[in-house]
Amino acid sequence: MISFRSILSLVAVVSVTACAGTNTVATNSVGQEVDKAAPITSDNVALSKSEGAGDVGATRTETSVTPSSMVEQPTTTTTSESELASIEYEVTKIPGSFSAVTAAVESFVAEKNLNGAGLIVVDRDRGVRYHNHWGEFSTDRISLIASTSKVISAGVLVHLHDQGLLDLEAPIGDVVDYAGRLSNITSSQLLSGSSGIPGLRADDPLYICMFLPTSSLQQCAIEGLSVAASDPRTVSPDTEFRYGGIQLQIAGAVAEIASGKSWAELIDEIYVEPCDLRSLGYTNPWIPLGAISGSYPDWDGDLSLLPPTDNPHIGGGAYVTTGDYGKLLSMHLNGGKCNGQEVLSPGGVDLMQRNRSGETYGSPVGYGLGWWTHEIVGYGGSTAQPSDQKNVIRLRDPGLYGSTAWIQPEDGFAVYLVVESTSNVGNQLAQKLYPLVEAAVSVIND
DSSP, X not given: OOOHHHHHHHHHHHHHHHHHHHOOOOGGGGTOOOOOOOOOOBTTEEEEEOTTOGGGTSOOEEEEEOOGGGSOOOSSOOXXXXXXXXXXXXXXXXXXXXXXXXXXXXXXXXXXXXXXXXXXXXXXXXXXXXEEEEETOOTTOOEEOGGGGHHHHHHHHHHHHHTTSOOTTSBGGGTOSOOGGGTTOBHHHHHTTOSSSOOOOTTOOTTGGGGOTTSBHHHHHHHHHHXXXXXXXOOOTXXXXXXXXXXHHHHHHHHHHHHTSOHHHHHIIIIIHHHTOSXXXXXOOTTTTTOOSSSOOSOOSOGGGSOOBXXXXXXXXXXXXXXXXXXXXXXXXXXXXXXXXXXXXXXXXXXXXXXXXXXXXXXXXXXXXXXXXXXXXXXXXXXXXXXXXXXXOOXXXXXXXXXXXXXEGGGTEEEEEEXXXXXXXXXXXXXXXXXXXXXXXXXXXX
């Protein structure tokens, strides 16, 4: 069997020189086009263009960050309410009740010979409870988070649903005119791994476009839907759980058409501006960074090394700091609001956390819109098994490189953990931290 790594290695050689010329089907060739409006920016976020991208046939944008140490400070400043709220997420906070957490991470980093780790704990009512870093990590370190992107990505479509721009339960054929035989699939099915389209597999070359920064979301969705329509592995929607894969690229393309905006513009408008996220962005890192082995690539957060692209990897292409991910988790804890602005409706937050796969078609693997709704052992796909911790309602979004976000809504807190390693290593550390974090939060809240 041909390995996925071998396939991508071959594609890496060919795609950079050939893909721009061979992927000639533009969005408007099927009668639809994403409105490429001027990108929305904030003082700390800029959309950079690649000067060498002219041969691709479209302008590609990338959300980039100016490090705070390089920002020229004016002599007189006025701090807004949202900026004051953000400061809490950008400083270290190590209360004594978390001493066992601190010691556990420090010991684990040394034992596994990791380059470091980052951890933030946020509380619904009390804000940041804990924020700490080890080794090379700091408050301004930006990391690739792989599948821990999924909650963020699903939230984009839920926001559009809240705004009346997209009906999650309506056929995607109502939005895009290239879905063909799969027009009846819904956006909620795509986001919950329930569309019937094959999910992410390590040996599958058919949906390779999701890893190509030289493609576009629209082009990849067109190709993916066409292939899936004749793929014998495709089954009826809401019958079987399939994790990730091309489904998420299709969902991203649907979001672009429904909103008339690019994915980068949607991320800025929905998250960056209202939540004051200075680091969040999306890329397609797999081939340019050699990020295909399952281990963290040789990348230290230098955004200039990321490829500008119109085909960000929706299921696993986000990058962010610990503090900014903490803000996103606080938004989920507080009914979908950031700095008093509604990012998601309370109903949208609840919808994402429902066990859609279990409730809709009895899947033993619990999955909502971006969240694993049962505590899982292992990572990814239908191989994940529910744990025996039945009394804990813990929703998770783990990633290939060891990052994990988890939220315990009934307990009113959420956690983001990041290591730059593997999913197995990150999961081991998360398992150690669950009871320790719970105990520390309980002490503070009592």
